[in-house]
Amino acid sequence: MHLETYLAAQRRRVERGLETLLPPARTRLREAMRYSLLAGGKRLRPILVLAAGEVVRAPFRAVLPFACALEMIHTYSLVHDDLPAMDDDAVRRGRPTSHTVYGEGLAILVGDGLLTEAFRVMAEARGVAPARARAAILAVARAAGELGMVGGQALDLAAQGGAATLARVRAIHRRKTGALITASVRTGAIVGGARPALLRRLTAYGEHLGLAFQIVDDILDSTDVPVFDGRTDRVLAKATYPAVLGPAGARVHAARARDAALRAIAPLGPAAEPLRAIAVHVVARAGPAPVAAAAS
């Protein structure tokens, strides 16, 4: 398969889905929600929902709303993380952040609105048996909530300035990023009615992929050329993988996580090809791993 073509096609389907679920309206709140939601981005999470749905041959129309919901939750988390009381970022994906454009009050409401609408969209999805819809909603809520993403962000907030250890970095990122990536894979599988054994495989894939993704993200962040807002300085002061493993060690860990993700879904046949290509692609973004990784 040609991954770039696949990703571009899926991205277009996600964009159309988001556009349909949150069309233009005359309120400033809607405008602000669309500003952040339709600002581009890799759309990794919704594409994982769709790709996992393909493994279990779930109907595309049933899975798409869940894919869009995952992207809405991811976007809400970025809007809130960027707030002055959190990471205080003025720029995201090359554009001014929500609170910079719309003010802090409305940016908080943008996040609250996207999070709530994500659950509305999942509960409203057609062509999904209620038991599956409820199970998917539960998986997403657990991953996004206090023991998942929100809890990870709270740990990250508390860790700032403290000594970063590998255990600590892992604990933060397993929740902050890993939980929602794993939930994306699980959601597509649950909506498609995956049996427990298959769901376990896909869950393991999601967990390893989430780890690989976060390590690579940290590597890319840490090698950014410092820009006017001093982002690189701040990133280095936070709990990151390159900070505790060094750049070469981080690459080795990312390659190992990728290989573990591939092993988890090795028996699944051609329908899992997109998931495999995505795992390879995610780690390739970091550049070639040192020789030690190939030998590990």
Added chain:
Amino acid sequence: MHLETYLAAQRRRVERGLETLLPPARTRLREAMRYSLLAGGKRLRPILVLAAGEVVRAPFRAVLPFACALEMIHTYSLVHDDLPAMDDDAVRRGRPTSHTVYGEGLAILVGDGLLTEAFRVMAEARGVAPARARAAILAVARAAGELGMVGGQALDLAAQGGAATLARVRAIHRRKTGALITASVRTGAIVGGARPALLRRLTAYGEHLGLAFQIVDDILDSTDVPVFDGRTDRVLAKATYPAVLGPAGARVHAARARDAALRAIAPLGPAAEPLRAIAVHVVARAGPAPVAAAAS
């Protein structure tokens, strides 16, 4: 029935439910979530869920998680509304607000966490058929989201300083407060499997009750003695019913809304007695209505 005894008993059941759903844990996030969630309060919304459930003879254990979820959503909205970027309140129910105690960053996460956990709790509830659980989740998400509570708060934010008209005040409060109160009544009914005609009656009751509640809340706020934080000044500058109707006119409107709520559920028999008593009680808080109200 003796309403005070009923309310106290239901409040205790809600407190126990919340305590079970969010027990003490060693994280600062959990501590902060419990600080706001277990700070007392009338527990009007969860009691409405339970009382509506009684009308359709829903099992208490099936309805309780939904009742607790509504209170979690209400609490999250208070925590976010109190933030400096929103209403900037330092005191709530006689205690320092979340951000005053835990900082703005964690207070934002407290709200995000309570909102997400509310959906987790609803999706996890036992003894509820999946189709009913999904329908209840949908009703709550719609009421809490962009076209409901979050949208109302955005309108309120935008209205500050502008001229308040009755139409504008109604539009804001129907979403900001009314939607979630109506959803509370609907949720209890949906979990208990109410037929469409009954659900329509209970929805009408909830809409009128929500209006009555908000008018009375505005009346009580506007007659507060000004305190150190200048709350009364700020309240009067915002869109409230007494500001556009005068205190006497607001009382008349509250009494009319109460009567409309009572009419909507008049045919429902003794199982609806708690809902009737609650409607009477909510308006009685504002003190006696002028004579004109009795004649209307």
